[in-house]
Amino acid sequence: MIQFIEDHRADHGVEPICRILPIAPATFYDHLAKRADPSLLSDRAMHDAELKPEIERVFEENLSVYGVRKVWYQMRRERFDVARCTIARLMKDIGIEGVVRGKKPKTTIPDKALPCPLDKVTLRFPAPAPNVLWVSDFTYVTTWQGLVYVAFVIDVFARRNGDALMEQFQYMANSPHHLVASTGARSLQKEPKLMANVMASAQAETHMLDSGRLRDSLSVSDFDFGDLKTNPTSIFLILPADRLDAFSRFLRLLVQQAITVNARNVADKPKKPVLFILDEMPALGRLSMVEQAYGLMAGFGIQLWGITQDLCQLRRVYGEDYESFIANSGAVAYFGSPDKTSTEYFAAACGTTTVWNFSSAVSSAFTSNTSKDGYSSGTTTTYSDNRAASQRNLAYPDELRRLPLDRQLLLIENMNPIMAKKIRWYEDEELSVMGVNTHAREDEADNVDIQNVQDIQAA
Structure with missing residues (x-):
């Protein structure tokens, strides 16, 4: 070439x-x-x-x-x-090889004098759909009773061997679309071992598509992430806790796509920034777009809220770069955690303050003297006041470890640390009407069950 x-x-x-x-x-x-x-x-x-x-x-x-x-x-x-x-x-x-003992395997010897069947495939083997292109081949196996011929008839679309994959890449390389053609050309240049690793990675990342319900949800869409700035919309991506590990790639794909699309629409300036709330963020794995968004997306009309159980989770996913999330955050809310890393970190983040120590001292002295000439005595009293300045941490790790359930530590940019009260929205008169209290529903259901039992006993 x-x-x-x-x-x-x-x-x-x-x-x-x-x-x-x-x-x-x-x-x-x-x-x-x-x-x-x-x-x-x-x-x-x-x-x-x-x-x-x-x-x-x-x-x-x-x-x-x-x-x-x-x-x-x-x-x-x-x-x-x-x-x-x-x-x-x-x-x-x-191009050299040693002498090999044994019989050379027999192969089919064509008779070039006879006419060949028409080639209807013309070496274009990729099939776009099932039941479009069928091919056949035959071979023979030596047995005690002679040669046994075995014929194969297969649908090209159903083949999963490497030759079919290379043919598909060749078909892509001939595409008029630049991205498709370049992808096919790059794939053809890869060595078989490297291509096997690429395919293994691709299969691992798309294993989630084995779920029929997930394929159905991805087949159609009634919303566009690009409309979040112009048409206020609430989108909830919810997975059960036992499915987070299997389908975390699905959430990562949608979150990354949503952030990327909204980052491109720089010209759209919403009145309020588009809010992304990432609950249990470390469970999604490392997201490069989220890592960049914490430092760059403030000017793009996007606001990110990452929620994690403790700093150990964040460090396990993002390594030593986990502190960049806190450094680039306008506000950090700490609800308390028992781990040493989080308590020591936020205790140090609160800083120190100057404390004045006041002390007072009183000393008295009594003297007496007796001689042949007479008697004398005296009393002395001394008063002293001392004042000294010292540094004290605003918070200690053990204090944060025992943080009450109704308290939270707020670290807001360019402000002193705030020990604030934590409000449960479903207990607040104004906030409770804005959502659904699942705890209240469970209590009501329990009360209904108790009432039904009492009615049955009375009957």
Whole structure:
């Protein structure tokens, strides 16, 4: 492919040819640079270049019959530190192989004199849907009674082998859409081992789509995240606690998409910022968009509320960068937690204050003197007042660990720490009418059950 581009670059140019072939222009120029300057090659490529002549020498000195194992043994005897798999790979690249004992497997020998059936596929094997393209093949198996022919008829759409995948990528590379074509071209350039890792990662990230209910919910949509700024809407993404681990990728996908779409609409300036409340945020895993949003989204009309049980959860997901969430927050509400990390952190965040210590002291002294000439006595009283300034922490870790349930610590930007009262909305007269109190419903249900039992007993 590189030689083909070199032969035709003068007539068509490198980039037009690369748009047709599954290769990027940068890859072509990289090959040219490495050919002109071998020092640019990787360590593995330079090591292979040194080993190939030695492998050919050992192969020819032994009558060209040595296979991988014997060539490897001989190289080891000559003090070449090389792995057997490397010998096998380089011998395959050179195009040499040892003599193999045994029978050569029989294959189908075509009769070129007979007419061939019409090719209705024309080498375009990808099928867009089931029951569109069917192909067949046959082989034979040697048995004691002779050859047994086995025929296969399969739907191309149902194939799951690597060849079908490569054909699909080739089909994508020929697409007129740039993004589809570039994705197909990049996939074709990947080595099989790397492509297997990519496919394994893709399957792990999309395993959630095995759920039929989730596929149904993703098939249609009656709202657009881009309308959150212009058309106030409340969107709730709720998963049971036992499904968070299995479907956390689903929540991550929607949250990341919602933030990305609203970050693009910079021209839309809502009267109030779009509020994202991320309850149990560490359960969603690491979200790069959320990490960036805490520092950049204030000017985009977006406000983020992240809720976590303690700082240990946040540090476990985001590492040592977890403090950037607190540093970029306009307000932090701490309800108390028993862990050492959180209590020590917020105790230090409260800072210190100056405390004046006042002390008073009174001292009295009595003296007496008796002699032959007479008697004398005296009394002395001394008063002293002392005042000293000292630093005291506004909060200590043990105090925050015992924080009452109706108290919360507020750290608001450019303000002193506030020890505020925590209001339960379902107990407040004004706030209780704005929501549904599930606790009250449970109490009412319990009361109804008790009343029914009493009615039955009375009957």
